[in-house]
Amino acid sequence: MASVQDIAIPDSAARVAQAAENLPEVQDERMALNMGPSHPATHGVLRIVLELDGEIITKADPDVGYLHRGDEKIAENMTYTQFIPYTDRLDYLAPLANNVAYALAVEKLLGIHDKLPPRCQYIRVMVAELARISAHLLGLGAFAMDMGAVTVFLLSFTEREKIYNLAEAICGARFTTSYTRVGGVMRDLPPGWLDQCQKFCEEFIPALNEFETLLTRNRIWVDRVRELAVISRADAIDYGLSGPNLRGSGVEWDLRKNQPYLCYPELEFDIPLGSVGDCYDRYLVRMEEMRQSVRILEQCIRKIPGGADNQSKEPVNVDNGKIFLPPKQKVMTKMEELIHQFMLVTEGMNCPPGEIYFGHENPKGELGFYIHSKGGGVPYRLKIRAPSFVNLSIIPKIFPGCMVSDTVAILGSLDFVMGECDR
Amino acid sequence: MGNLIFEKVTALEAAKKFKAKFGDLISEPLEFRSETSVQLADAVKIVEVCRYAKNDLDFNYLVDISSLDNYGDDPRWTVVYHLRGLRHGCELRIKTDVGEEKSELPSVIGVWATANWHEREIYDMMGIRFSGHPDLRRILMWEGYPYFPLRKDFPLAGKPSELPGVAFTKLTPMEGGPFVTVAGGYSAQSREPRIRIPETDSIETMGRLERRKEIQEAHGHPKGPGPIEKK
Numbered sequence: 109m110a111s112v113q114d115i116a117i118p119d120s121a122a123r124v125a126q127a128a129e130n131l132p133e134v135q136d137e138r139m140a141l142n143m144g145p146s147h148p149a150t151h152g153v154l155r156i157v158l159e160l161d162g163e164i165i166t167k168a169d170p171d172v173g174y175l176h177r178g179d180e181k182i183a184e185n186m187t188y189t190q191f192i193p194y195t196d197r198l199d200y201l202a203p204l205a206n207n208v209a210y211a212l213a214v215e216k217l218l219g220i221h222d223k224l225p226p227r228c229q230y231i232r233v234m235v236a237e238l239a240r241i242s243a244h245l246l247g248l249g250a251f252a253m254d255m256g257a258v259t260v261f262l263l264s265f266t267e268r269e270k271i272y273n274l275a276e277a278i279c280g281a282r283f284t285t286s287y288t289r290v291g292g293v294m295r296d297l298p299p300g301w302l303d304q305c306q307k308f309c310e311e312f313i314p315a316l317n318e319f320e321t322l323l324t325r326n327r328i329w330v331d332r333v334r335e336l337a338v339i340s341r342a343d344a345i346d347y348g349l350s351g352p353n354l355r356g357s358g359v360e361w362d363l364r365k366n367q368p369y370l371c372y373p374e375l376e377f378d379i380p381l382g383s384v385g386d387c388y389d390r391y392l393v394r395m396e397e398m399r400q401s402v403r404i405l406e407q408c409i410r411k412i413p414g415g416a417d418n419q420s421k422e423p424v425n426v427d428n429g430k431i432f433l434p435p436k437q438k439v440m441t442k443m444e445e446l447i448h449q450f451m452l453v454t455e456g457m458n459c460p461p462g463e464i465y466f467g468h469e470n471p472k473g474e475l476g477f478y479i480h481s482k483g484g485g486v487p488y489r490l491k492i493r494a495p496s497f498v499n500l501s502i503i504p505k506i507f508p509g510c511m512v513s514d515t516v517a518i519l520g521s522l523d524f525v526m527g528e529c530d531r
Numbered sequence: 532m533g534n535l536i537f538e539k540v541t542a543l544e545a546a547k548k549f550k551a552k553f554g555d556l557i558s559e560p561l562e563f564r565s566e567t568s569v570q571l572a573d574a575v576k577i578v579e580v581c582r583y584a585k586n587d588l589d590f591n592y593l594v595d596i597s598s599l600d601n602y603g604d605d606p607r608w609t610v611v612y613h614l615r616g617l618r619h620g621c622e623l624r625i626k627t628d629v630g631e632e633k634s635e636l637p638s639v640i641g642v643w644a645t646a647n648w649h650e651r652e653i654y655d656m657m658g659i660r661f662s663g664h665p666d667l668r669r670i671l672m673w674e675g676y677p678y679f680p681l682r683k684d685f686p687l688a689g690k691p692s693e694l695p696g697v698a699f700t701k702l703t704p705m706e707g708g709p710f711v712t713v714a715g716g717y718s719a720q721s722r723e724p725r726i727r728i729p730e731t732d733s734i735e736t737m738g739r740l741e742r743r744k745e746i747q748e749a750h751g752h753p754k755g756p757g758p759i760e761k762k
Binding site: 172173176178180181182185216217219343345346347348359361366367462463464465467474476478480488489491493497498500501505530531 | 563564566568591592593594595597598599600611613617620622624643644645647648649652656669670671672673680681685687
């Protein structure tokens with residue numbers, strides 16, 4: 109892995125002073141500019157109140173909450189399984205990854221997170237990595253479009269379309285997948301899915317190379333994003349950044365490596381790191397993460413137990429009628445399974461009292477669930493640690509000293525989703 | 532930062548060090564699903580404990596702060612800090628209880644900057660205040676919202692509350708100028724300055740024009756052409 113080192117970054121306040129020196133005359137009058145909540149570059153409903161001195165931002169105050177739906181309150185009023193569809197709507201660009209994260213959190217509470225069948229683990233890793241590619245593609249496309257490169261947006265949507273088709277094939281829904289269940293997945297992979305996924309991987313790398321030719325060495329792109337909104341390592345840690353934003357600042361932390369879950373220890377992949385911590389680094393980290401995700405996908409396709417058609421009948425769910433719904437055939441014919449089905453549907457699985465926190469490496473960063481259980485099928489408290497919420501809290505720190513036109517680049521490079529931020 | 536050498540710690544060892552340093556303030560570590568939690572007896576000491584965790588035990592990353600409403604119990608609130616050291620990879624949970632009549636504990640914003648938004652969220656959702664927080668405003672709900680929705684005595688269906696009637700609470704600096712919405716008009720039509728005046732001019736529209744003229748005069752704007760006279 110590449111070596112990392114601390115670098116000296118001029119303070120934001122120094123940047124303002126430096127910029128002010130170069131101006132012939134700086135008026136003392138500050139202007140308040142309201143950006144959003146419905147602004148194309150705020151990718152949802154984020155409002156930022158900017159205080160400007162000429163074209164230089166002197167203060168930024170983000171205003172979030174326009175998409176607040178009270179997910180945590182809702183979770184306290186339903187069983188663990190019933191909350192799965194709500195997780196689709198957190199980071200709605202990567203619903204599959206949210207499903208995996210939530211299922212793993214509840215499984216950790218139940219104490220079965222390391223007893224999942226291997227085929228289930230591989231399936232979950234594959235869908236989570238597909239979600240990562242899909243989310244990064246949208247983030248990249250929107251970022252590039254805000255910078256004026258509309259072509260990238262269109263091309264990246266062509267690739268995302270294929271991922272949506274893959275999602276549709278496994279669970280019937282393209283967007284709100286709700287694919288995982290506590291203790292497994294909704295159903296096994298359909299016939300031909302692995303071939304379809306392999307085909308996607310093969311086509312995706314050339315497409316990604318094409319995006320690189322459009323952006324990575326593009327003079328306009330590089331001029332606009334390099335050395336912009338530099339986040340030092342210390343700041344990134346202090347502000348609790350996670351995901352590509354943290355690694356873009358050169359902090360080597362990826363939950364898939366540092367706190368491995370599912371079958372990630374059996375897979376080979378690298379964690380890309382930035383060296384400067386500017387918008388360009390965050391862009392490069394995301395590009396490389398997509399390549400690594402394809403690498404993971406290809407390994408999974410090769411190594412998945414049971415192979416494409418699962419002739420050896422590898423299980424995809426835990427064999428425990430008190431956690432996972434028994435097959436319908438047995439419910440109709442056997443007494444015990446009927447009781448399990450009845451109990452699971454009416455009361456939910458019986459979780460032990462206790463509290464757990466599980467953090468999942470989502471495309472946007474660490475999606476964490478803190479579950480406080482008093483026993484029974486309903487959480488007493490479910491706190492969602494949303495990466496976008498935490499990542500946005502650094503805006504008041506990095507915006508001052510930048511130009512108004514830089515805001516769209518910085519927001520694009522932070523890559524957030526308001527559905528998750530506001531919950 | 533880099534020249535300090537931290538010994539490799541596990542969460543349990545870290546919890547024991549806490550115990551050695553703070554004595555009875557810190558409870559025995561509790562293990563569940565290979566996660567370690569300790570309970571801090573006095574919430575006022577939270578900053579001291581967190582600073583020790585960061586500086587001496589190298590828990591440099593605050594993952595999350597969450598809150599619990601132990602409705603019906605005393606003390607009513609529990610605030611949960613989830614700490615992590617990125618260098619040693621250990622995680623530790625610190626919990627502390629806060630009574631309902633006080634509902635306040637010190638802010639740890641001076642230890643980790645990320646605490647800012649987490650504490651604002653807890654204030655917004657549970658109504659627990661953080662003393663020393665520089666900007667303790669609501670974050671997800673709007674300013675002026677009267678309830679704390681994550682409390683157990685707040686119903687899932689919500690309670691009716693007043694929404695701000697107009698999006699603007701005070702005069703915009705350029706009110707009365709061209710392309711600036713006039714706040715407080717009776718309808719969208721009467722607020723919208725760019726609207727064309729139809730042949731059949733309604734009373735409402737006239738009211739708008741008069742109001743606009745008043746504002747313009749008050750702001751010392753040059754007199755415009757005025758409403759189109761009906762022929």
